[in-house]
Amino acid sequence: METMKIHDVTANDLPWKIRYDASRCTLCGSCTAACSFRAIAPKVERRRLVWSESEYPEPKSRYSAVPVIRQVKSIRNYCRGCGICEKVCPNDAIGPERNVDTRHPIVTRCLAGDSVKRGGRKNLEGTTRTLDKMRIGRISQMTDPSLDAQRHTFDMLAPFGRILPPGQLPFQVGADGRLEKSGQAPPVQWIYPVIIGDMSIGALSWRMWEGVAMATAYLNEQCGLPVRMCSGEGGVPVRLLKSRFLKYMILQIASGHFGWNRIVKAMPEMIEDPAGILIKIGQGAKPGDGGLLQSQKVAAHIQAIRGVPKADLLSPPNHQGLYSIEESVQKMFLSFNAAFKFRVPVAIKVAASATSVSVFNNLVRDPYNIVGGFFLDGIDGGTGAAHEVSLDHTGHPIVSKLRDCYLAATTQGRQGQIPLWAAGGLGKTGDLAADAFKMMCLGANGVFTGKLILQMAGCVGNDMGRCNACNTGLCPAGITTQESALAHRLDPEKVAQNIVNYFLAMDQEFKKLMAPIGNSSLPVGRADALVSTDKAVADRLQIQYVC
Amino acid sequence: MCRIGAIKSSEYIHPSQALLLMQSQQKGHDNSGFAMVMHDLGGIFKNYKHLPTLSLACTDEGLKLAEDILHEAGFSRVLQWVPETFHRPGLDINAMPNYVFETFNYPKHLRNASAKEKEELLLDMRLRLRFALEEGDQGYVYSFWPDVVTLKEIGDPRDIGTYFNLWEPDDQFTAKVITAQCRQNTNYDIVRYAAHPFFLQGYTALANGENTFYLKNKEFQRKLHRGYIGFESDSQCFLYSLHYVHRELGWPLPYFKHVITPLPFDEVERREDRDTLLAIRQSLAHLEINGPNTIIGVLPDNTLFTCCDAKKLRPVVVGRTPNMVAISSEVCGINEIMPERDWQQDIYPNEREVVVVGQDLEVQRWKQ
Numbered sequence: 079m080e081t082m083k084i085h086d087v088t089a090n091d092l093p094w095k096i097r098y099d100a101s102r103c104t105l106c107g108s109c110t111a112a113c114s115f116r117a118i119a120p121k122v123e124r125r126r127l128v129w130s131e132s133e134y135p136e137p138k139s140r141y142s143a144v145p146v147i148r149q150v151k152s153i154r155n156y157c158r159g160c161g162i163c164e165k166v167c168p169n170d171a172i173g174p175e176r177n178v179d180t181r182h183p184i185v186t187r188c189l190a191g192d193s194v195k196r197g198g199r200k201n202l203e204g205t206t207r208t209l210d211k212m213r214i215g216r217i218s219q220m221t222d223p224s225l226d227a228q229r230h231t232f233d234m235l236a237p238f239g240r241i242l243p244p245g246q247l248p249f250q251v252g253a254d255g256r257l258e259k260s261g262q263a264p265p266v267q268w269i270y271p272v273i274i275g276d277m278s279i280g281a282l283s284w285r286m287w288e289g290v291a292m293a294t295a296y297l298n299e300q301c302g303l304p305v306r307m308c309s310g311e312g313g314v315p316v317r318l319l320k321s322r323f324l325k326y327m328i329l330q331i332a333s334g335h336f337g338w339n340r341i342v343k344a345m346p347e348m349i350e351d352p353a354g355i356l357i358k359i360g361q362g363a364k365p366g367d368g369g370l371l372q373s374q375k376v377a378a379h380i381q382a383i384r385g386v387p388k389a390d391l392l393s394p395p396n397h398q399g400l401y402s403i404e405e406s407v408q409k410m411f412l413s414f415n416a417a418f419k420f421r422v423p424v425a426i427k428v429a430a431s432a433t434s435v436s437v438f439n440n441l442v443r444d445p446y447n448i449v450g451g452f453f454l455d456g457i458d459g460g461t462g463a464a465h466e467v468s469l470d471h472t473g474h475p476i477v478s479k480l481r482d483c484y485l486a487a488t489t490q491g492r493q494g495q496i497p498l499w500a501a502g503g504l505g506k507t508g509d510l511a512a513d514a515f516k517m518m519c520l521g522a523n524g525v526f527t528g529k530l531i532l533q534m535a536g537c538v539g540n541d542m543g544r545c546n547a548c549n550t551g552l553c554p555a556g557i558t559t560q561e562s563a564l565a566h567r568l569d570p571e572k573v574a575q576n577i578v579n580y581f582l583a584m585d586q587e588f589k590k591l592m593a594p595i596g597n598s599s600l601p602v603g604r605a606d607a608l609v610s611t612d613k614a615v616a617d618r619l620q621i622q623y624v625c
Numbered sequence: 626m627c628r629i630g631a632i633k634s635s636e637y638i639h640p641s642q643a644l645l646l647m648q649s650q651q652k653g654h655d656n657s658g659f660a661m662v663m664h665d666l667g668g669i670f671k672n673y674k675h676l677p678t679l680s681l682a683c684t685d686e687g688l689k690l691a692e693d694i695l696h697e698a699g700f701s702r703v704l705q706w707v708p709e710t711f712h713r714p715g716l717d718i719n720a721m722p723n724y725v726f727e728t729f730n731y732p733k734h735l736r737n738a739s740a741k742e743k744e745e746l747l748l749d750m751r752l753r754l755r756f757a758l759e760e761g762d763q764g765y766v767y768s769f770w771p772d773v774v775t776l777k778e779i780g781d782p783r784d785i786g787t788y789f790n791l792w793e794p795d796d797q798f799t800a801k802v803i804t805a806q807c808r809q810n811t812n813y814d815i816v817r818y819a820a821h822p823f824f825l826q827g828y829t830a831l832a833n834g835e836n837t838f839y840l841k842n843k844e845f846q847r848k849l850h851r852g853y854i855g856f857e858s859d860s861q862c863f864l865y866s867l868h869y870v871h872r873e874l875g876w877p878l879p880y881f882k883h884v885i886t887p888l889p890f891d892e893v894e895r896r897e898d899r900d901t902l903l904a905i906r907q908s909l910a911h912l913e914i915n916g917p918n919t920i921i922g923v924l925p926d927n928t929l930f931t932c933c934d935a936k937k938l939r940p941v942v943v944g945r946t947p948n949m950v951a952i953s954s955e956v957c958g959i960n961e962i963m964p965e966r967d968w969q970q971d972i973y974p975n976e977r978e979v980v981v982v983g984q985d986l987e988v989q990r991w992k993q
Contacts, residue, residue, distance in 0.1 A: 196951075222916045494910050
């Protein structure tokens with residue numbers, strides 16, 4: 079008998095076990111070929127077969143070498159439960175099964191002296207989300223007839239840009255009794271209230287990124303939905319910067335300043351202004367940790383765009399040169415308002431945190447009229463890589479924080495002056511229209527979403543720990559990888575088609591929600607339309623409690 | 626659905642005309658109340674147009690409280706009119722003990738003050754009186770303004786008319802502009818303040834409909850101006866928006882419509898003044914109204930106008946004779962008081978239109 083070493087890693091230490099039925103397997107090799115993690119491998123087993131052919135026992139035996147599929151017992155190549163093997167197996171002979179006895183979090187740390195890193199989101203709470211504890215409870219009746227979602231027209235646009243209070247508008251009454259502009263006002267874009275969230279060209283495969291960009295252009299030019307896409311930090315291909323499609327892109331500057339060199343250099347040749355600039359101070363998925371693009375994903379074209387060597391790239395949790403809110407405003411001014419000659423709104427994105435309202439309160443008093451939006455990002459979103467301990471144990475849910483910001487603005491009579499955009503787990507259950515609608519009722523001008531876009535593309539991960547390997551560069555769906563073979567699993571046209579179709583469906587659903595409350599424009603601040611059966615939620619969000 | 630009505634006349638008319646205008650639309654109201662605001666007063670108030678008149682419904686103690694406050698502030702009473710009331714069993718009216726219309730002279734040190742100063746003072750005094758009388762439910766202060774009186778009561782409009790003897794025309798209690806509604810507020814709590822027309826600093830507004838952006842409007846307006854209080858009804862928001870746009874911002878009347886019912890974005894894009902319209906929509910998104918509405922308003926210069934929600938979900942009609950223009954939810958009301966008019970000249974305003982009755986009863990139609 080082989081000596082057992084208690085510290086050997088076995089399948090039982092890993093989060094997923096491979097279920098394999100040799101009797102169904104035809105040894106086609108599809109599963110091992112498809113497994114991007116190399117978590118399964120062919121192996122030869124020595125088998126002994128005993129048989130008897132006579133009337134009384136006359137055992138004979140035979141030894142044979144039998145090829146089978148086995149799980150790799152490695153802390154490096156462990157199974158992520160993505161289920162690609164199951165997907166490709168023609169005979170249902172193999173598939174991952176969740177291992178409730180896993181020692182993975184302990185074994186990994188013990189073996190490598192390093193923390194666990196992964197993509198995805200916290201995966202800790204399986205409970206109902208706050209958004210699901212609210213319903214749209216104000217249904218128009220006899221006094222306030224509902225609208226017909228099919229026939230009526232709806233104004234489905236949200237502002238992105240600094241909104242001046244009416245008294246500060248540069249107006250004067252002309253001789254003909256009409257208001258005339260007598261000065262300059264900050265730029266404002268009216269866009270679709272769902273922005274495709276900031277996912278960088280390093281985080282996504284080039285085919286995925288292309289698919290999203292294609293969908294954005296199609297939604298704008300063929301469907302009449304002015305959807306904007308945020309580039310994420312990581313730069314934009316120069317060809318896109320010089321193209322007419324730039325007007326659909328919100329360019330992000332984050333703490334790593336990746337890609338900005340190219341953007342600045344391309345400015346003289348830009349034929350369109352970008353839709354906006356988003357200065358990322360923090361994000362909900364990795365609050366306090368910063369984005370982490372591991373060297374496995376820093377492919378040659380990423381190196382070129384970002385101007386970096388092949389190394390782990392960290393976007394720190396904050397701009398390291400900032401030490402105050404005043405400085406962030408200064409940065410917004412210096413960075414891009416001036417560069418684009420005050421034609422492009424510049425907004426700021428922060429992580430939802432216990433202190434978000436303080437930040438918002440300070441920004442909302444912005445005397446320079448420079449803050450073009452407050453993007454608030456809560457936990458539950460996120461795809462990129464981070465230390466597991468950060469993903470699972472830091473961050474703040476978005477709903478109450480967004481509400482706090484809106485109410486803070488309301489208290490000061492400044493609601494709407496800095497548009498509120500919120501994200502973080504919206505569309506997690508697949509119903510983005512409902513989530514966005516509720517967020518707007520609570521005070522958001524619009525929402526942004528990232529992870530849902532990946533799910534539209536075919537992401538196989540989930541919030542129960544399945545896959546969550548966006549950080550490895552081995553994304554089995556070809557979405558968050560720069561490996562050519564894996565990226566080619568993804569069809570950019572199909573990605574674009576899925577996103578476009580989802581947006582069209584969502585747009586219709588939006589109207590279906592707006593119609594019964596009698597609204598033909600976005601229900602921003604219509605908390606009276608929401609009810610909750612949860613007293614605590616109702617009290618916290620200041621909405622009606624029903625039971 | 627409320628029924629609302631307004632009359633602007635070149636001659637002084639008695640409120641009985643307003644009652645008649647509303648009476649024929651009786652099916653449309655639920656006998657919960659009657660309210661009216663009269664501008665450009667005649668009769669006993671005719672000689673006091675430059676001095677503010679207080680409209681008050683109160684208890685004895687409330688009256689004393691109000692007068693004491695005004696006297697303390699330096700106001701001196703120059704006219705008091707207490708309408709004779711006719712109570713008899715069976716009348717459906719929830720009356721206050723006293724209905725008082727008192728005209729005051731300004732405090733001495735302010736008699737030569739600017740109009741603006743006086744107007745701010747009048748508002749402050751009204752708010753002060755209102756707060757003082759609110760304690761212990763001592764009374765309701767509806768308006769305190771030159772050349773304006775307001776009457777609001779809970780009950781059956783016909784009985785209220787009988788109680789105040791408003792069915793009998795006389796030349797004592799008349800005005801050239803009268804707005805009226807035959808219904809109490811029914812969407813929210815029933816209190817006297819809740820009935821429209823609402824009045825603030827020379828502006829009057831009344832509405833037939835439902836403001837689905839009530840909460841949004843209210844949350845915004847609360848911080849805009851000290852006079853924007855109460856919010857007993859979602860229709861009050863229309864008055865405050867009108868006051869804010871026209872008086873506080875100083876924008877011409879057409880922009881009221883642009884604020885409360887902004888044009889769709891694709892239409893704005895085609896307009897020459899798109900920058901202005903977009904800036905307005907951005908800044909005043911919280912004053913937009915949504916939901917079915919017809920609004921009637923009166924400006925401090927007694928201009929009368931009407932406009933509708935963006936989808937024209939509530940009726941309104943404007944009828945006219947050489948001496949009178951009436952705006953009403955339903956044409957039957959106008960038929961009642963102007964049977965001789967040429968009904969083919971009636972105007973049925975559409976969703977992008979403001980119909981304005983200016984000086985000398987000139988009627989203008991403005992497309993948004």
